[in-house]
Amino acid sequence: xxxxxxxxxxxxxxxxxxxxxxxxxxxxxxxxxxxxxxxxxxxxxxxxxxxxxxxxxxxxxxxxxxxxxxxxxxxxxxxxxxxxxxxxxxxxxxxxxxxxxxxxxxxxxxxxxxxxxxxxxxxxxxxxxxxxxxxxxxxxxxxxxxxxxxxxxx
Amino acid sequence: xxxxxxxxxxxxxxxxxxxxxxxxxxxxxxxxxxxxxxxxxxxxxxxxxxxxxxxxxxxxxxxxxxxxxxxxxxxxxxxxxxxxxxxxxxxxxxxxxxxxxxxxxxxxxxxxxxxxxxxxxxxxxxxxxxxxxxxxxxxxxxxxxxxxxxxxxxxxxxxxxxxxxxxxxxxxxxxxxxxxxxxxxxxxxxxxxxxxxxxxxxxxxxxxxxxxxxxxxxxxxxxxxxxxxxxxxxxxxxxxxxxxxxxxxxxxxxxxxxxxxxxxxxxxxxxxxxxxxxxxxxxxxxxxxxxxxxxxxxxxxxxxxxxxxxxxxxxxxxxxxxxxxxxxxxxxxxxxxxxxxxxxxxxxxxxxxxxxxxxxxxxxxxxxxxxxxxxxxxxxxxxxxxxxxxxxxxxxxxxxxxxxxxxxxxxxxxxxxxxxxxxxxxxxxxxxxxxxxxxxxxxxxxxxxxxxxxxxxxxxxxxxxxxxxxxxxxxxxxxxxxxxxxxxxxxxxxxxxxxxxxxxxxxxxxxxxxxxxxxxxxxxxxxxxxxxxxxxxxxxxxxxxxxxxxxxxxxxxxxxxxxxxxxxxxxxxxxxxxxxxxxxxxxxxxxxxxxxxxxxxxxxxx
Numbered sequence: 001x002x003x004x005x006x007x008x009x010x011x012x013x014x015x016x017x018x019x020x021x022x023x024x025x026x027x028x029x030x031x032x033x034x035x036x037x038x039x040x041x042x043x044x045x046x047x048x049x050x051x052x053x054x055x056x057x058x059x060x061x062x063x064x065x066x067x068x069x070x071x072x073x074x075x076x077x078x079x080x081x082x083x084x085x086x087x088x089x090x091x092x093x094x095x096x097x098x099x100x101x102x103x104x105x106x107x108x109x110x111x112x113x114x115x116x117x118x119x120x121x122x123x124x125x126x127x128x129x130x131x132x133x134x135x136x137x138x139x140x141x142x143x144x145x146x147x148x149x150x151x152x153x154x
Numbered sequence: 155x156x157x158x159x160x161x162x163x164x165x166x167x168x169x170x171x172x173x174x175x176x177x178x179x180x181x182x183x184x185x186x187x188x189x190x191x192x193x194x195x196x197x198x199x200x201x202x203x204x205x206x207x208x209x210x211x212x213x214x215x216x217x218x219x220x221x222x223x224x225x226x227x228x229x230x231x232x233x234x235x236x237x238x239x240x241x242x243x244x245x246x247x248x249x250x251x252x253x254x255x256x257x258x259x260x261x262x263x264x265x266x267x268x269x270x271x272x273x274x275x276x277x278x279x280x281x282x283x284x285x286x287x288x289x290x291x292x293x294x295x296x297x298x299x300x301x302x303x304x305x306x307x308x309x310x311x312x313x314x315x316x317x318x319x320x321x322x323x324x325x326x327x328x329x330x331x332x333x334x335x336x337x338x339x340x341x342x343x344x345x346x347x348x349x350x351x352x353x354x355x356x357x358x359x360x361x362x363x364x365x366x367x368x369x370x371x372x373x374x375x376x377x378x379x380x381x382x383x384x385x386x387x388x389x390x391x392x393x394x395x396x397x398x399x400x401x402x403x404x405x406x407x408x409x410x411x412x413x414x415x416x417x418x419x420x421x422x423x424x425x426x427x428x429x430x431x432x433x434x435x436x437x438x439x440x441x442x443x444x445x446x447x448x449x450x451x452x453x454x455x456x457x458x459x460x461x462x463x464x465x466x467x468x469x470x471x472x473x474x475x476x477x478x479x480x481x482x483x484x485x486x487x488x489x490x491x492x493x494x495x496x497x498x499x500x501x502x503x504x505x506x507x508x509x510x511x512x513x514x515x516x517x518x519x520x521x522x523x524x525x526x527x528x529x530x531x532x533x534x535x536x537x538x539x540x541x542x543x544x545x546x547x548x549x550x551x552x553x554x555x556x557x558x559x560x561x562x563x564x565x566x567x568x569x570x571x572x573x574x575x576x577x578x579x580x581x582x583x584x585x586x587x588x589x590x591x592x593x594x595x596x597x598x599x600x601x602x603x604x605x606x607x608x609x610x611x612x613x614x615x616x617x618x619x620x621x622x623x624x625x626x627x628x629x630x631x632x633x634x635x636x637x638x639x640x641x642x643x644x645x646x647x648x649x650x651x652x653x654x655x656x657x658x659x660x661x662x663x664x665x666x667x668x669x670x671x672x673x674x675x676x677x678x679x680x681x682x683x684x685x686x687x688x689x690x691x692x693x694x695x696x697x698x699x700x701x702x703x704x705x706x707x708x709x710x711x712x713x714x715x716x717x718x719x720x721x722x723x724x725x726x727x728x729x730x731x732x733x734x735x736x737x738x739x740x741x742x743x744x745x746x747x748x749x750x751x752x753x754x755x756x757x758x759x760x
Contacts, residue, residue, distance in 0.1 A: 016579035110209035124521030128405035137523025
């Protein structure tokens with residue numbers, strides 16, 4: 001459970017979405033499970049710890065986390081998980097070097113597909129689900145809310 | 155000779171076969187339908203299982219919700235990546251289209267565009283000196299277009315659709331009012347304004363226009379929309395209480411979740427099961443012909459289950475091939491029936507299609523609504539057709555999805571560049587909401603060298619040969635592509651849309667070069683021309699009623715009968731022709747029965 005909290009906290013910073021928005025997808029646990037199936041536990045721990053240490057130092061995230069050869073590709077994959085609902089198998093070089101990620105590229109689940117953040121950011125919905133209703137497409141949707149991470153209420 | 159078990163044997167449970175069966179059974183005839191692929195569920199639960207298949211598919215191509223059986227392989231859009239699919243492609247160009255082999259056919263994943271052909275499409279030969287004339291004119295088909303629009307449930311306003319000589323019967327309007335145009339359509343229409351483009355010797359105003367679609371909208375008085383149907387085990391059909399109106403699922407292809415968009419299963423579910431027997435997993439493999447008079451005596455089919463199959467013979471009073479332009483030709487050729495001058499399989503056509511996409515100067519909010527709700531129809535006709543192909547555009551409601559894989563690739567592109575957090579969110583909100591895309595579908599003329607044949611070196615699991623395709627895109631179509639790109643460019647430029655079309659992005663699409671320009675094209679799924687109709691038995695396969703000249707109790711129906719295809723999506727014309735042929739057949743069989751033994755013969759002679 002603590003691990004899930006840490007994972008969501010890191011995900012907030014990586015995705016630019018608030019805790020309530022991430023939990024609202026209903027996919028948090030599935031994403032964490034997917035991550036743990038794909039990469040070794042020590043890597044997950046290092047990633048969460050590194051991200052935690054960078055709290056309040058947003059400029060450093062790029063250098064310390066996203067550009068890190070071991071952690072960076074995994075952190076980027078977490079962003080894509082949340083936005084697209086898809087785990088992308090890490091590339092050959094990474095897998096050879098770090099000896100992990102046997103998990104093929106796949107849609108995590110029907111719910112993950114439907115709850116991808118890309119759709120809400122686009123003010124749209126996943127094709128085939130969460131439809132907006134007859135003729136809603138003829139109207140201009142409400143604009144996307146400003147994406148200021150919420151720092152309270154964890 | 156064996157006794158017929160049914161009045162009519164129909165091969166294929168797609169839109170042509172379903173509409174045919176509907177009108178035959180309405181006339182009291184008994185129909186046996188052979189479907190090569192698996193049956194698709196007629197229960198609501200069964201249909202929704204396919205929806206979940208789609209949700210969980212990694213590649214969400216047109217076929218992703220509709221896997222077929224291994225015994226009946228089918229082409230898949232992704233085959234083009236490695237050219238290793240169902241078709242044996244012999245070039246010089248790759249044929250870009252696909253279809254589905256299962257009950258319901260490709261209407262399970264079509265877009266729903268239900269345009270009528272233009273009057274001038276029916277006499278291209280005498281009017282423009284290219285292609286061929288149909289043995290029918292627009293006015294001959296107009297009443298059947300109305301019936302087809304009723305069968306499919308088409309939404310449009312006549313007021314929008316009277317262009318290029320298209321006429322409607324007095325007082326007619328479509329069953330439902332037009333599907334509302336999307337916010338993006340309305341924005342584009344405004345932004346394009348009063349743009350006119352020079353083409354040939356003319357200057358043509360460009361209009362973003364609603365097109366007729368077989369998707370449920372607001373019904374006109376007297377019409378009840380048909381949505382999802384739920385046929386239970388006891389044979390009772392219940393309306394599913396959903397799908398009577400489009401909900402905007404943005405998923406016409408690969409699957410409309412609520413069946414507000416027409417599929418052939420809806421027609422099949424409405425047919426009295428006492429008059430229609432659908433036999434699925436039954437692959438027609440040979441048409442048996444009496445050599446003395448050419449009459450068909452039965453159709454041999456392979457009924458498979460698991461790894462084995464048995465051969466059976468279907469016997470009717472009449473036979474209808476409604477299996478798809480390619481499959482109709484395949485069955486004929488497998489039976490040694492090649493038509494005059496090897497015309498069976500010849501003159502294969504499509505609408506080779508280009509994409510144009512760009513970034514609008516302000517949010518237009520795509521990824522909502524039916525996959526498209528408007529088109530540009532102004533260049534479907536005109537005097538220029540004596541020198542180059544006509545074309546039409548679809549205006550997409552799903553951003554850059556088709557050419558680039560957006561929005562997923564938009565996300566991965568930004569993340570790869572190191573964007574994250576609030577910055578990423580802001581960037582995506584800006585980009586995803588401004589994606590505009592057009593499909594430029596270009597006409598193709600009949601060419602006898604473009605054809606389906608059989609390749610007996612490549613057999614499917616039942617031992618049937620795979621279809622081989624010879625296909626060339628000619629100068630007429632290429633010159634049309636040049637013009638289509640120019641017109642799309644003029645629209646972008648007027649609307650302030652930054653052109654992002656990039657052939658490198660579509661690198662697995664087939665390409666063709668023309669005067670230094672490289673076009674990445676794809677197919678529209680609009681197969682046509684493999685058994686074309688005409689008024690001369692020496693130069694056509696079927697007559698104006700789609701009856702085989704050589705085999706008088708055999709009909710080949712569908713877009714294979716089209717002598718030319720103009721620019722309209724073929725489904726509505728397929729359906730209109732099917733209704734027309736069904737009425738001919740029903741009248742003929744009715745007369746025969748009445749003349750032979752009296753009115754009630756059909757209930758006693760089997």
